[in-house]
Amino acid sequence: MEVFKKRDFYQALTIFIWILFLFFTVATGKLEMYINKRFFPLTIIGLLVLLALFINKIKRVKKEDTEDINIQSSLSFIALLFPVLLAVVVRPCSLPGLAASKRGISQEFAGGNVMEILKTQLEMEGNYKKLNIKQVLILAKEKPEEIDGKAVSVEGFVFKQKDPERFILVRFLITCCAADATPLGIDVLYSNTRELKQDSWVKVYGKCRIEEDKIIIMADDVKETQKPSNVYLY
Amino acid sequence: MSTIQNKKENVLTRIVLVVGISFFLIILNLWNSGNLGVILQLFKNPRIQVFTIVVTAILLEAIPFILIGALLSGLIEAFVSEEKIRKIFPSNRFLSAVIGSFLGIIFPVCSCGNVVVAKRLFKKGVDTSGVLAYMLASPVINPITFLSTLIAFSYSLQIAVGRVLITFIVAVAISLMLSKNKDILKEDTVECCFHNHNLSKTERIFHHAENDFLLMGKYLVLGAIAAGIFQTFISREAFIALSGNKVLSVLLMQILGILLSLCSFADAFVASSFVNMPSFSKIAFMVAGPMMNITVSILYLGTFKKRFVLKLLISIFFAVLILGTLGTFTGRM
Structure with a gap:
């Protein structure tokens, strides 16, 4: 003892x-x-x-x-x-929507190579090009003509605000650790937003539209999906 | 005196034990009565989740740096003589500060790790100005941070060089100003080695590294908890919305850099996301953060005497504020 x-x-x-x-x-x-x-x-x-x-x-x-x-x-x-x-x-489990609201959801971030995305053979899901939020935002900023009007499928979690027909599809981008994780978000227009659960992981299928330098996805469909094994983007 | 101290410590140790055991019994009782689920449900609360993730992330990222810093510090202790170190730092205080500011290019240890190295250099009797300048500047003036700043600001040399320049001026000015303070190390960081003379060099390295890890680790945890509380409860956007003019924007971004406690290798990416803020306020964020963020300030408190830490923090705060404000009014960025 x-x-x-x-x-x-x-x-x-x-x-x-x-x-x-x-x-x-x-x-x-x-x-x-x-x-x-x-x-x-x-x-x-x-x-x-x-x-x-x-x-x-x-x-x-x-x-x-x-x-x-x-x-x-x-x-x-x-x-x-x-x-x-x-x-x-x-x-x-992973940073919830609360962290996104405290940090401020942004479409602005540094880094990312637009040529790399354009060169990559992107996977297709039916008529929809499979992209992640970071790739969509890079394209919207650097080569808007490559993304405006295109059909895409993008994965992220739901961040609902007051508008019942719109939500933000969010994913955290991290540089070093979760303390510096920046929530990247894309506005999604979807008539059944009410049915979606806050913080739930979804896959959005829809057409991209650029309005006043901001990208919006006009959703054709939103499907609930499993949380990916790695929730962050780098 | 030592008997009173011992009695006080015995009482406190018992209090700590009683609180610990009571806590354990409460948990056991809740588990036994089937009410533990209520507590477990509480842990699902998003605030507790964010707090846990932020605290754990800061620690998981910083502890390897603390350990590398501690190992480096142990190596310096065992292998580098005081004479050799004194040769690196010239006797001229200004030159010593200038050399100290650029030492991070050779030893790119981030802010948590280099406080440990700086403590060892102080113990080796290196001139205060050189070590202080190293401690303040090396998290920013090193190749990794420079490159990450360049990438974060779309290869804007103005921002990356501006950050290095302001860090250099602040580090050199403060280390010259505070270099007259000689007896600055806290007493409990001065190790007693009388019973360790029979240790081999390798054992000595690990012994010093272990001391540094246990001592600094405790302060790092406190710093991470403070940063976790801020990141969980305060909204960054609401905080920044308070900035009405250029001076306020510098002041608020500087405070935000201090409160967020981000690693200097990553803070540029967060700073660049504040697109509507003036460039110099972002530089203030990236200079004040690595030099005096909550985690580092608590590490300073674990290393230096309180009076010195207070002088150091106040000097850094006002130096960055003045330079940042001057920059926003005169600069083109």
């Missing part, structure tokens, strides 16, 4: 819990919900550093007499444990 009074025990436990947390976040694919894929190698490096710290800690604890736990180290233990507990207990 003496070990439970030792500061090093709690420090080793903190490091171990973080190793487990990082490992399971990576292994279960949940990491995609929090950070951009290109930062995954950094997470792996972090995991390896933590593992090295843990092994070193265990070796040292065996060698030395360690001090008893004090308030400083117990608070440190609680602080570092809190986010792990929060993530495990809350088990978040």
Whole structure:
């Protein structure tokens, strides 16, 4: 029981819990919900550093007499444990529409290569060209003639406002992590908007129209769909 | 004195334990009575979901940087002598600050990681101006941030260079102004190594890295929680709508940069989405954010004495505000 009074025990436990947390976040694919894929190698490096710290800690604890736990180290233990507990207990799914309304839905964003989209052999769904929200917005900004009047199918989640015949199709674009996620949105004109559930994932089939530099989709049909495995755009 | 301190700590430790155990018993009781579902339903609340995602995302992104910073700091401690470091930073304070400002080009560690490295440099006795300039400027003056700013603003060299220039001026001016403060490190960050002389170099590196991770990790969590609260409850658009004129736009964008606590590698993409704001207010957002956002400010509080942190934050705030305002009135951007 003496070990439970030792500061090093709690420090080793903190490091171990973080190793487990990082490992399971990576292994279960949940990491995609929090950070951009290109930062995954950094997470792996972090995991390896933590593992090295843990092994070193265990070796040292065996060698030395360690001090008893004090308030400083117990608070440190609680602080570092809190986010792990929060993530495990809350088990978040993806950023909801609330985050979109707090951040402000935008059609403006940087980056994106219009030529790349034009060169790509895009998949077709019947008469509709399958595009994502980012591709639609890039085309609308850089080559409006390529998208105006075209039939497209676009996936996203529903963000309803007061107008019963219109909603915004939203998808988050992330650069580094969910903290910087920018909600990109396209206005959709759809007579049965009332029947759609806020935050539900849908596929919109319709014709694009550019009005005063803003793109709108005149929906022919809106179908409920499964949430994609990766909810973000990069 | 130490007995009183010990007694106080014992009481506090017991309080922490009692609160923890009570919390556990409450959860157990709810589970036993079948009411745990009510609590679990509460977790589905969008606000709690956003808060959890933002806090976890900031930590998952920043902790590898803190660990890399901690490892780098351990390597400096074990392998780089004080003499060698002093050779990098000249004795002239201005030159030292200039060199410090550009060190991020070689060590592009983001703001969370470089506070750890800066602390180690301070402990090695490097001149305050050089380390301060490094700590303030390196999150912005490095190739990754420069490139991301260029991409975010459709390859506008004016914005990317303007950001670097203002960061450089602020970092050098503040580090010169505050370099007379010598005893700035908080006492609990000064490690006691008397019982570690028998450690090998590798063990020493990991020992220092572990200390840095546990110490800074705790402050990082507090910073992430503060940023999470802001991102969950305050609307960015409503906040920006308050800006009525150029000065206010700089002030509000600067405050927004501080409150959002974004990584310097990504903040340009968020700044560029505020299409109706003047360019210099976006630069103020991208300069003040990496230098003094909530997360970094709390890390400063964990590293330096409160008085020094206060001076540092006030100086950065007004320096960015003045330069940003001057820019909006005189610049063409």
